[in-house]
Amino acid sequence: xxxxxxxxxxxxxxxxxxxxxxxxxxxxxxxxxxxxxxxxxxxxxxxxxxxxxxxxxxxxxxxxxxxxxxxxxxxxxxxxxxxxxxxxxxxxxxxxxxxxxxxxxxxxxxxxxxxxxxxxxxxxxxxxxxxxxxxxxxxxxxxxxxxxxxxxxxxxxxxxxxxxxxxxxxxxxxxxxxxxxxxxxxxxxxxxxxx
Ligand code: UDP
Numbered sequence: 688x689x690x691x692x693x694x695x696x697x698x699x700x701x702x703x704x705x706x707x708x709x710x711x712x713x714x715x716x717x718x719x720x721x722x723x724x725x726x727x728x729x730x731x732x733x734x735x736x737x738x739x740x741x742x743x744x745x746x747x748x749x750x751x752x753x754x755x756x757x758x759x760x761x762x763x764x765x766x767x768x769x770x771x772x773x774x775x776x777x778x779x780x781x782x783x784x785x786x787x788x789x790x791x792x793x794x795x796x797x798x799x800x801x802x803x804x805x806x807x808x809x810x811x812x813x814x815x816x817x818x819x820x821x822x823x824x825x826x827x828x829x830x831x832x833x834x835x836x837x838x839x840x841x842x843x844x845x846x847x848x849x850x851x852x853x854x855x856x857x858x859x860x861x862x863x864x865x866x867x868x869x870x871x872x873x874x875x876x877x878x879x880x881x882x
Pocket of ligand 1: 851
């Protein structure tokens with residue numbers, strides 16, 4: 688798919704179906720693959736935060752989450768086919784995870800929230816191979832256990848809901864040594880999916 692630049696932040700012109708196929712394909716490739724869901728706030732923040740900017744520049748995929756991204760692209764004469772939001776891409780990936788039983792790790796949001804989201808998603812799609820779930824409020828010792836747990840369980844899809852830019856920084860700092868793993872920053876999506 689074509690990659691455009693909105694205020695110097697890369698955006699992949701991709702549909703939901705294409706994004707899901709690409710993400711599943713990335714789980715079969717070496718390395719850690721970071722997926723970001725971009726909205727106007729993230730683009731503005733990246734323009735003030737060189738670390739976030741660098742992370743987005745080297746991301747495997749940056750999907751067009753916000754309507755503002757589609758608007759900006761259109762103004763530039765580029766066509767972004769549709770919004771690919773964090774909530775929707777999480778749902779679609781859980782659907783595939785239910786079908787294929789690839790192991791999924793869920794990190795972030797307040798205690799109990801991701802559990803409730805997963806329970807709702809399992810009601811929709813059937814049993815999921817859950818490698819682990821942990822809330823987004825942890826100390827350093829707990830963090831070590833989380834990272835080890837992600838490694839040891841062989842989780843292939845890691846959903847990280849710590850907010851922007853914490854989640855992108857966390858993925859790129861803490862998960863960089865993983866192999867054949869896609870980690871995706873999903874902001875407040877667990878809160879929405881738990882509702
Ligand atoms: N969060 C977390 N740990 C933190 C800070 C935030 O788990 O240290 C969670 C918070 O509970 C919420 C999500 O991260 O579920 C951030 O949601 P928000 O809608 O603010 O995301 P953004 O707009 O940054 O994408």
